[in-house]
Amino acid sequence: MAYSPTLLPLLIVAAAALIAFLADALRLGRLMPWLGGISSIAAAASIFVEHMALGADLYWDLSATLLGVYLSLAMAAGLFFITFHPLSRKMTGSLVGLLLTMLAGSLILVSAQNLLLMFVGLELQVLPFFALLAWPGSGRAAVESAFKYAVLAGLASAQFAIGIALIYLGDGSLAVIPPMGDMTSNVFGLMGVLALLAALSFEIAAAPFHAWVADIYQGAPAPFLIFLGGVAKVAIMGALITLAAATPKLEIPIAVIAATSIVVGNVLAYRAGHLRRMLGYSAIAHAGYFLAALAVGPLGIIAGAIYALVYGLMNMGTFMGLSALPENSIAIPWAALRERQPVLAGLLGLTLLSLAGMPPSIGFFAKLLVIIADVHDQAYWLAILIALGSAFSFAYYLSTLWKPSVLSNPDRLLHRRSWETFAALGILILLFGWLLAPLGMV
Incomplete structure (x- = not known):
């Protein structure tokens, strides 16, 4: 090259x-x-x-x-x-x-505008996580988390490779936008693109490709979930944006996966009863909100890119806050966290409310933009489902705020003075995004 x-x-x-x-x-x-x-x-x-x-x-x-x-x-x-x-x-x-x-x-x-190059990018992204999730000193649960991630990532990679082979069999090209027509111009290409969609759905934990997502979130070290939720998933969303923009015939399958993810993710998150598992299951619902944008054409592509960016910011802030807690925490000890890391506690509370879509948070405007895109394309049922799913999510997101746990030994919380600076910067970024969000929707 x-x-x-x-x-x-x-x-x-x-x-x-x-x-x-x-x-x-x-x-x-x-x-x-x-x-x-x-x-x-x-x-x-x-x-x-x-x-x-x-x-x-x-x-x-x-x-x-x-x-x-x-x-x-x-x-x-x-x-x-x-x-x-x-x-x-x-x-x-x-x-x-x-x-x-x-x-x-x-x-x-x-x-990437080439499927083979996209596959290389996928492998370069997922392979390091096998080691990161089981990093020395991270505990026994992290090893199990790494094993389950390895199985799912291997399955997704195999599915992606099969998809590439089918597309190449169909038109002899590895370009995302082939010189003649699009990737779905023949039956082999259509089957290949569906395989690519399934593979990337595994990576963002969209239903019904969400197996073990809660186990991975529960066992993985919180500092590395910053990169899983805040970087890796956003990159997969970027690949899905490229795929959806190049193949309009995917709109119906994407809409079906989006609707399934919103329903399944919210129900499982409500029943989780564990902080990390709830966040893992709610990631399924957020994958659904993102895919709902890609199901409705050019405006949805723009909404999807903005939602991916906002979702990454919310995950960064959430798992930065959780990095101060003991790894086996099943809820947030707000009293101890506010005492030892008050600004970090503020960032965590703000990002949880933003994940729920509390007005006027940046998460609310991101979901609102997806709804506008769906309504513009007359996908009213999908817009209603997003609104209902977001409203239902308050039942489990807000419970993390009003049902805190009691930490018997506050010294188990990690106290890093520099983290308060990061948290303050994170709050400023979210507030800046909140101020700009209404302007972007005009």
């Missing part, structure tokens, strides 16, 4: 990842989170500058640019945040290298 300005973000991230993997042997691992964060910011800047350049199978169009800049900055924020977490003290260079590898895969996913 010849050099193109569109490759610059990937080259920056890949070079930093290579240095990070070598750093532990040179005893420079503690510096790597800062190098990784700076390189991620540099990648975001290069994406912003070169966003309309069309290069070898990578195209930074508007949605890819929006999500690419977000993914890079979110990775930088996550790296700076976990620098102060105990899990980052072991093999720090390798940890940063794995996270930067995941970022490289994520950037490929949101910008």
Whole structure:
């Protein structure tokens, strides 16, 4: 592949990842989170500058640019945040290298215009998580979580590979937008695209492809769920945006998966009875809200990109807050958290309300934009289902606020003074988004 300005973000991230993997042997691992964060910011800047350049199978169009800049900055924020977490003290260079590898895969996913390149991006993103979810010092439950994630990711990768093979069998092209027609112009292509949709649905835990999602959320270390929910899933959403924009015939299957996810996710989350499991099941419902946007044409593509961005921000804030709690917490000890990390507690409360769609949070405007897109395309039943699902979600999101747990030993909470700075910055970003959201809907 010849050099193109569109490759610059990937080259920056890949070079930093290579240095990070070598750093532990040179005893420079503690510096790597800062190098990784700076390189991620540099990648975001290069994406912003070169966003309309069309290069070898990578195209930074508007949605890819929006999500690419977000993914890079979110990775930088996550790296700076976990620098102060105990899990980052072991093999720090390798940890940063794995996270930067995941970022490289994520950037490929949101910008790839070639199915084979998209598959490479998918593998670069999911493979590091096998190690991250079972990171040394993370506990026995994390190993089980990593195993279940590995099984689901392997199944999704196999499904994706089958889809690529079927599409190539149909028209002999690996382009997302083939020279002649689209990928669904023949029966093999249609079957292949459905296989791709199923594979990516596994990755965002959309129903009925949601097996073990609650187990993974429950067992995984909270700091790494920052990257799973705030980076990895957003990248998969970017790939789904590319797929949906190129194949209008997918609107009906996407609508069916969206409706199923909204119903199943909300019902399971309501019955969860455990904080992490509730968040895992509610992720199914959020996958449904996102897919409901992609089911209704060009306006829905825009709404889907904005929803993916907002969903990533909400997940970043939520799991940053949960990173201060003991890993076996089944509810939030608000009294202890407010005493030791008051600003972090404020960020956690704000993001939970935003996930529920409480007006006038940024999450409310993101869901409202999806509803507007559905109504514009006359998919009234889908818009009503989103509204009902969002209203129902208050039953379990608000219960995390008014039914706190009591922590017998407040010292078990991690106290990091620097985390208050991250939390304050997160609150400012959410408030800034809240102020801009009404302007974007005019």
